[in-house]
Amino acid sequence: MAITHPSFGRLDDDRIIIFDTTLRDGEQSPGFSMNLEEKLRMAEALAELGVDVMEAGFPIASPGDFESVQAIARRFAKDGPVICGLARTAPADILRAAEAVRPAARRRIHTFVSTSPLHMRVKLRLRPEEVLELVTSSVSLARQHAEDVEWSAEDGTRTEPDFLCRCVEAAIKAGATTINIPDTVGYALPEDMARIFTMIRERVPGADQVVLSAHNHNDLGLAVANTLAAIRAGVRQVESTINGIGERAGNASLEEIVMALRTRHDAIPARNNIVTRNILRTSRLLATITGFDVQPNKAIVGRNAFAHESGIHQDGVLKDASTYEIMTPESVGWTTNSLVLGKHSGRAAFRDKLRALGYGEVGDNQLNDAFRRFKDLADRKKVVYDEDIVALVDDEIVRDHDRVRLVALTVATGLGAKPMATLALEVDGERRDGMATGDGAVDATFNAIRNAFPHDVTLKLYAVQSVTGGTDAQARVTVRLEEGGKLVDGQGADTDTIVASARAYVHALNKLLVKRERTAPADLRTMLSA
CATH class of the missing domain: 3.20.20.70 (Aldolase class I)
Structure with a gap:
């Protein structure tokens, strides 16, 4: 009724x-x-x-x-x-x-x-x-x-x-x-x-x-x-x-x-x-x-939701997709776009790829920043996969309102040498420099972030995985930080694992700032006194 x-x-x-x-x-x-x-x-x-x-x-x-x-x-x-x-x-x-x-x-x-x-x-x-x-x-x-x-x-x-x-x-x-x-x-x-x-x-x-x-x-x-x-x-x-x-x-x-x-x-x-x-x-x-990816076998949106490895399944899908697929990938937004991007690709092709990957309309400034980073990646990789593009544009398009940004990073390390990291952060538009040593390159980088932007947190998780295959693959790093019982995860990607680690840490740091603002909105300097 x-x-x-x-x-x-x-x-x-x-x-x-x-x-x-x-x-x-x-x-x-x-x-x-x-x-x-x-x-x-x-x-x-x-x-x-x-x-x-x-x-x-x-x-x-x-x-x-x-x-x-x-x-x-x-x-x-x-x-x-x-x-x-x-x-x-x-x-x-x-x-x-x-x-x-x-x-x-x-x-x-x-x-x-x-x-x-x-x-x-x-x-x-x-x-x-x-x-x-x-x-x-x-x-x-x-x-x-x-x-x-x-x-x-x-x-x-x-x-x-x-x-x-x-x-x-x-x-x-x-x-x-x-x-x-x-x-x-x-x-x-x-x-x-x-x-x-x-x-x-x-x-x-x-x-x-x-x-x-x-x-x-x-x-x-x-x-x-x-x-x-x-x-x-x-x-x-x-x-x-x-x-x-x-x-x-x-x-x-x-x-x-x-x-x-x-x-x-x-x-x-x-x-x-x-x-x-x-x-x-x-x-x-x-x-x-x-900063939380869905598991690969997640229904509908997991990257394996429409993948077929078994020979029997592959044979059936090639003959008629409905043999093993009860819905079409396109019906939920998966694309069959075969456009391959490389270092000679232009801005128009890059924008089209972003639309196909589900980013919708992207502003000119954001597009320019993402395209510049894509060109840099294309110079370092023979083949740029969709997964690579998703990983790199996340920082430029989705996280463009972060209050803390990684501006520069240099790490010196080697056999028998004490690793040292030097970096620059942009905090609410103000440049802050940091330098520190550590037990390894990643530890030195995280210490340098703390030096540039003093804060007291506990590192609960550090994990690295490859976005795609090959020695030129981007590393996707996950960092979990804890502050006062509050847990946040940050992610970062780059062909340089140390850079990816720094991006992930800074991403988690921004999320901690959000949690702080929820309970006691204040100027960012409040955190500096922690």
């Missing part, structure tokens, strides 16, 4: 709303962080992807979170997806969220409270009747500031059925237009999801006049399966993230849900507004911004 929603108008039975929480739940992952410019870039990519609702952040969490949510709301002041801000039941939370999303053309306040016996007893220390009162008061207040209000039962899948129904009924009566039952700890099985949503539809008055939503975590690897089960049980909204990022084991993966619905339309006849050919470039953008 069709219903009417304040943000979407008439919703037919087969319409699925795609709610993306990459910028909120996804960014809560340990080591993941984005600065304001990166969040805006990601928000634009999500809008181009076609998400219906974008949960932009948790405005009360910090001044930085509020600023980013408000900036995204302003970016979509005339048109675009619904911009959503998360809030607990406290009036201050709800008012802060309302202020943050107000500039958006379409806005939503998303308020939640725990409803399971364990959470109520241990976390909230409240009786069930007190929680019911919070449901009513929080939704009522949110509704005064937005027509579109979502209410969530935190730990809903471990909530007693009768009490869950009472809470849902209270939220609907108070004005909620979307009811979300999250599997907060990834505990449920697909049959649990079907049972819970069927129960709500059958037992709760007014449930047929609101949008039911599912938000599943992946602790048992069942997030997508649970989401599909919820859709089959009548859910009209699914909450997910790009690449499945999120706390602990992550969330249901947007790309997997969407392609499952598209590929198995015969079993689940549901439609959505996602532009699937933009999936890969959105995935790559997120991986570049966060």
Whole structure:
């Protein structure tokens, strides 16, 4: 039965709303962080992807979170997806969220409270009747500031059925237009999801006049399966993230849900507004911004997702791709572009290759910087592969708003000699020089960075891998830093492993600065006194 929603108008039975929480739940992952410019870039990519609702952040969490949510709301002041801000039941939370999303053309306040016996007893220390009162008061207040209000039962899948129904009924009566039952700890099985949503539809008055939503975590690897089960049980909204990022084991993966619905339309006849050919470039953008690559065998967007090594498989694919491919690579953004770039390639061919690789339109200044670095790479390599281009342009195009940049690096080392590194950083536009020795070339380089830009962190991980094969291959380095319990990963690539290491360290350093700004915005000099 069709219903009417304040943000979407008439919703037919087969319409699925795609709610993306990459910028909120996804960014809560340990080591993941984005600065304001990166969040805006990601928000634009999500809008181009076609998400219906974008949960932009948790405005009360910090001044930085509020600023980013408000900036995204302003970016979509005339048109675009619904911009959503998360809030607990406290009036201050709800008012802060309302202020943050107000500039958006379409806005939503998303308020939640725990409803399971364990959470109520241990976390909230409240009786069930007190929680019911919070449901009513929080939704009522949110509704005064937005027509579109979502209410969530935190730990809903471990909530007693009768009490869950009472809470849902209270939220609907108070004005909620979307009811979300999250599997907060990834505990449920697909049959649990079907049972819970069927129960709500059958037992709760007014449930047929609101949008039911599912938000599943992946602790048992069942997030997508649970989401599909919820859709089959009548859910009209699914909450997910790009690449499945999120706390602990992550969330249901947007790309997997969407392609499952598209590929198995015969079993689940549901439609959505996602532009699937933009999936890969959105995935790559997120991986570049966060410094976390998806695993090679990741469904849809992993580099092996459409690779065939077995002779039997290769033979079948050559005869008819559908023998072993249930979707086309092009449908999610993989390209068959065979244009080979080298040192004689021009700027136009380079720009075309960037489009094919999912970078979209690139500004002239960014293009010039990336093209200059590409030419330098082409002089050092016989063949420049797509993977090489992706690795090198990440620094120039995606990380162009970093506050700390590597400007120059010289390392002197050799058998029996004490390695020494000399480098220059640009910090908020100001040049800072550093020099240090170390146990090796990499250690000396990292010490020199600390000399130029004093800070106190712990190196938790240093890993090197080859982007492609051959002795002239670029090295991709991952550096993990810890500061006060906060973990961040940085990545860098270059044919010189030491340069790649320095880039990775500086990338991680920039992410630590973002985390600092979230909790205590201050001038960069604050970090220098650490």
